[in-house]
């Protein structure tokens with residue numbers, strides 16, 4: 001039987017908002033009926049380009065639209081609390097981009113509000129939804145990796161390498177106190193704790209602000225896309241947030257870990273690498289190569305999985321939609337995440353098999369502890 005049609009809206013028309021629209025359209029039973037952005041004219045254009053019938057520049061007006069059942073929040077971080085709260089208050093289900101909020105004071109309130117309203121709440125930790133992330137989890141769930149002895153890895157990018165690179169992610173008012181740890185470290189922590197089932201209990205962080213003064217374009221960056229800016233087109237701004245960080249951590253089973261995050265590593269575009277050292281085997285992946293997973297053994301040959309539904313565990317199989325040799329990646333992971341969310345909304349599933357606001361809150365708590373640790377130069381317990 002066909003699933004009932006669910007009507008959705010997306011707030012945010014920048015990088016990731018349109019990715020949400022595209023992924024939703026691929027589900028087949030979700031209609032994206034409205035798009036909302038800050039600039040009315042640009043939002044109209046984006047809505048037309050994405051085939052979305054209505055455009056709003058005030059999210060409150062969108063929330064008054066009775067046709068909309070689910071709202072995605074893909075706005076900058078400073079609007080996550082306010083907008084997510086308004087979505088839930090309007091009685092609509094909420095799919096929020098990460099980080100859930102800038103502080104745990106806010107994320108705790110959202111967790112409570114979602115529970116009180118009995119509405120679906122999800123956070124876009126999309127890297128869980130690569131078929132081979134699910135396979136890694138299946139290996140751990142089945143006890144095939146043994147006890148977790150250590151976790152290590154990194155998430156490296158280069159888009160803030162130059163002093164002329166600027167983004168709202170560097171503005172603490174908009175992004176929250178952390179840049180790199182909040183923006184990409186949150187993904188690393190969510191993924192390794194999802195795969196292993198362990199919790200990060202304490203962190204010891206060291207932050208670096210590579211460019212303490214950056215040159216910010218005076219006009220919106222989008223308007224200059226593809227053009228060379230002249231010196232007079234920039235203004236100098238002081239930067240307080242980190243663009244590089246090393247974080248030691250301890251897990252609930254006593255095991256140790258470490259990760260490095262960087263947005264100033266030349267040549268690394270979006271390289272999330274994790275390695276989980278278990279007593280039976282180690283599991284590792286580089287998510288720029290999402291169709292590969294490695295398992296390492298001491299006493300026998302190592303294994304190399306390729307994404308092929310016919311060799312994946314039953315648990316991971318539903319996340320692979322094409323035969324082996326046909327790569328699946330970033331946009332497909334969003335589709336997988338949203339499929340679980342919308343099957344639940346449509347009443348076809350009774351489990352929250354996606355990251356919820358509780359998971360979003362947990363990531364915010366880790367980031368908050370890392371910020372405090374870096375400032376105070378000591379180990380800090382994560383206050384969930």
Ligand SMILES: NC(=O)c1ccc[n+]([C@@H]2O[C@H](COP(=O)([O-])OP(=O)(O)OC[C@H]3O[C@@H](n4cnc5c(N)ncnc54)[C@H](O)[C@@H]3O)[C@@H](O)[C@H]2O)c1
Nearest residue numbers: 012013014015016017037038074075076077097098099124
């Ligand atoms: N899960 C992921 O892999 C992933 C990837 C990228 C971004 N993100 C998250 O998504 C969010 C958005 O990031 P982005 O890179 O798309 O940012 P962006 O700057 O490209 O886009 C932000 C959008 O928000 C809109 N906006 C700003 N103020 C608004 C307002 N008052 N009302 C309505 N719309 C408003 C802007 O018009 C713009 O379209 C961030 O929180 C980021 O952390 C997640």
